[in-house]
Amino acid sequence: xxxxxxxxxxxxxxxxxxxxxxxxxxxxxxxxxxxxxxxxxxxxxxxxxxxxxxxxxxxxxxxxxxxxxxxxxxxxxxxxxxxxxxxxxxxxxxxxxxxxxxxxxxxxxxxxxxxxxxxxxxxxxxxxxxxxxxxxxxxxxxxxxxxxxxxxxxxxxxxxxxxxxxxxxxxxxxxxxxxxxxxxxxxxxxxxxxxxxxxxxxxxxxxxxxxxxxxxxxxxxxxxxxxxxxxxxxxxxxxxxxxxxxxxxxxxxxxxxxxxxxxxxxxxxxxxxxxxxxxxxxxxxxxxxxxxxxxxxxxxxxxxxxxxxxxx
Ligand SMILES: NCc1[nH]cc(CCC(=O)O)c1CC(=O)O
Numbered sequence: 001x002x003x004x005x006x007x008x009x010x011x012x013x014x015x016x017x018x019x020x021x022x023x024x025x026x027x028x029x030x031x032x033x034x035x036x037x038x039x040x041x042x043x044x045x046x047x048x049x050x051x052x053x054x055x056x057x058x059x060x061x062x063x064x065x066x067x068x069x070x071x072x073x074x075x076x077x078x079x080x081x082x083x084x085x086x087x088x089x090x091x092x093x094x095x096x097x098x099x100x101x102x103x104x105x106x107x108x109x110x111x112x113x114x115x116x117x118x119x120x121x122x123x124x125x126x127x128x129x130x131x132x133x134x135x136x137x138x139x140x141x142x143x144x145x146x147x148x149x150x151x152x153x154x155x156x157x158x159x160x161x162x163x164x165x166x167x168x169x170x171x172x173x174x175x176x177x178x179x180x181x182x183x184x185x186x187x188x189x190x191x192x193x194x195x196x197x198x199x200x201x202x203x204x205x206x207x208x209x210x211x212x213x214x215x216x217x218x219x220x221x222x223x224x225x226x227x228x229x230x231x232x233x234x235x236x237x238x239x240x241x242x243x244x245x246x247x248x249x250x251x252x253x254x255x256x257x258x259x260x261x262x263x264x265x266x267x268x269x270x271x272x273x274x275x276x277x278x279x280x281x282x283x284x285x286x287x288x289x290x291x292x293x294x295x296x297x298x299x300x301x302x303x304x305x306x307x308x309x310x311x312x
Contacts, residue, residue, distance in 0.1 A: 003211060005033040008063050008072030010040055012149045017174045018199045019076045021096065022219055029218035036072050038062050057083065060202075064090055067204040074215060075202045079195030079228060080168070082202070084236035092200050093212060094220035095228050099170040099197040101249060103130065103190040105183040106172050107157065107164035112182045114138060114164075124153060124162035128266065129193055129245035134166070135268025137189050150175050170197040191247040191261065191273070194231040198224050223252050226280045230259045233287025238263065238294070244306055248290065252280055259286050263299045266306055272299050 009019035023033045042058035063075035105112055113119050117140040124146030131143050144162050146153045157165055227250035234248045248261025257280040262273035274293040278286050
């Protein structure tokens with residue numbers, strides 16, 4: 001079959017990088033594609049925090065409309081930005097090989113010392129997980145909300161609203177900012193968001209089976225797939241949109257999967273971390289098991305507290 005696979009994407013530089021990455025993976029298996037840029041609500045409202053406009057689908061709804069009408073065959077997203085449950089009729093069919101999952105501190109200044117409580121430091125971020133984690137481990141650090149794409153955030157930092165940005169390594173690396181990375185943060189403290197570092201491919205359930213299988217064969221990275229299956233099962237129970245500071249990271253060792261994750265209160269005073277381990281083929285069950293453990297050891301109270309704060 002000589003069908004040109006139409007890849008839908010948002011128009012930001014990072015989104016385009018991801019779309020071209022998928023196009024390259026397809027090309028390597030002899031599959032032709034073309035990129036279709038689609039503007040989403042999330043791209044238009046840059047001045048309001050995502051936590052406030054409601055995280056559900058602000059970056060995905062328009063793409064799903066185009067999937068449903070067959071204008072595009074697949075939509076490409078940062079796996080991290082994908083809701084844990086998709087609307088009826090859609091599915092994630094592939095996850096690309098994961099990039100380094102750490103968070104980083106990025107700055108134009110070279111001497112960023114985030115561990116010394118005697119040095120004042122203002123970090124820009126818009127992630128509740130990162131803000132809460134900073135409050136927990138580094139309460140002396142001040143934060144300011146910095147939104148927009150990476151280029152915008154860097155411009156804001158350089159204009160002086162903060163000393164440095166707290167970001168995902170994956171995005172900074174993909175946008176070519178490695179030389180501004182000052183610290184790679186530990187996975188124990190800054191356990192990443194579910195899915196961080198991988199690119200997810202979404203399709204309508206009605207996508208032609210042959211095309212679907214070709215895409216999976218070209219793009220899906222199996223180990224990443226197991227890891228994200230576990231992490232996303234955890235997220236689904238915690239109902240964590242990106243406004244809730246939950247985190248989880250799965251690793252694979254042979255046939256086994258280790259999943260570590262938890263939740264941190266918005267004020268940073270409470271942080272719960274639990275771990276589960278089992279066969280990787282039980283990824284989804286392990287994710288749910290982790291959720292039970294976290295909820296039962298006080299996560300339920302933190303979650304309730306966060307939800308009532310966000311609904312105010
Ligand atoms: N929330 C925005 C977002 N979505 C995906 C990435 C980076 C790439 C990735 O983690 O896959 C980022 C930027 C960031 O968190 O710094």
